[in-house]
Amino acid sequence: MAFTAADVKKLREMTNVGMMDCKKALAETDGDMDKAIEYLREKGLAKAAKKAGRIAAEGMAYATVENGVGVIVEVNSETDFAAKAPVFVDFVKDVAAAVMSSDAADVEALKAVPYPGSDKTVGEMIPEKVLVIGENIQIRRFARFTENTSVSYVHAGGRIGVLVNLEVGGGIDATEIGKDVAMQIAALNPRFWDKSLVTEEVLEEEKKILVAQMDNDPKMASKPQQVKEKIASGKLNKFYEENCLLQQAFVKDGSMSVEQYIASAAKALGGTVKFVDAIRFEKGEGIEKKVDDFAAEVAAQAGL
Secondary structure, three states, X not given: OOOOHHHHHHHHHHHOOOHHHHHHHHHHOOOOHHHHXXXXXXXXXXXXXXXXXXXXXXXXXXXXXXOOEEEEEEXXXXXXXXXXXXXXXXXXXXXXXXXHOOOOOOHHHHOOOEOOOOOOEHHHHHHHHHHHHOOOOEEEEXXXXXXXXXXXEEEOOOOEEEEEEEEEEOOOOOHHHHHHHHHHHHHHOOOEOOHHHOOHHHHHHHHHHHHXXXXXXXXXXXXXXXXXXHHHHHOHHHHHHXXXXXXXXXXXXXXXXXXXXXXXXHHHOOOEEEEEEEEEEEOOOOOOOOOOOHHHHHHHHOOO
């Protein structure tokens, strides 16, 4: 029985097994879909499909720079134990290398990129790693900087990854400056890079909160509304200092802002440095983790 590319795609969707393995299974079973699934199960490949639906909220955030290209990725696993395994860490680094060598726009496009040192694609390699590690693995997101000077930083073995992009002048080495800025971003996770990026909507909401606080303060409640609004506007500098990277106090020297530190450090090196952009990934952020209720599980198994 002949089979088509659509059959290969369907088998892949049904089993979460790599495209080449699906094609081989259909070839071995003369295009019979049921027998192809059985073939994959016998080979142990289709076991990965069962794991694919499980929540992967642990894992690793990783950032690196090679040949002027900066890359940051987040790959998730189900447990922190698996995330520390050398095979998983190597996989994350290989994924970063695949991102670096391609112009993939999203995760789906990245899955079609050749996996480093293999004749398979990134997508085809995932189920193989799932079988080795024994857990669901998901490439969640990635980003890259191809221009200017990038500096990477990985915190706590992959809990947080940061990639900083700087415009450097004067031929200086801005690596230490970039690391310091990246560490600040990792530690404080600012909402905005610069106060110029704060939207009017955010400012109005902040003013509203400050005015409401004065309304509830016995010492301020009796003041005219326009006076309260003026006071609120004057307090926005504190908002910038708390929420905007370049206006924050530099963690290594609270006497200056991050912006002042960058300028001062660059001048000391005989050049200039301008912060352009940054990306911060924290593993599992925004993913709802499964909380196992072992008592309920035992009760369910016992029919209680």
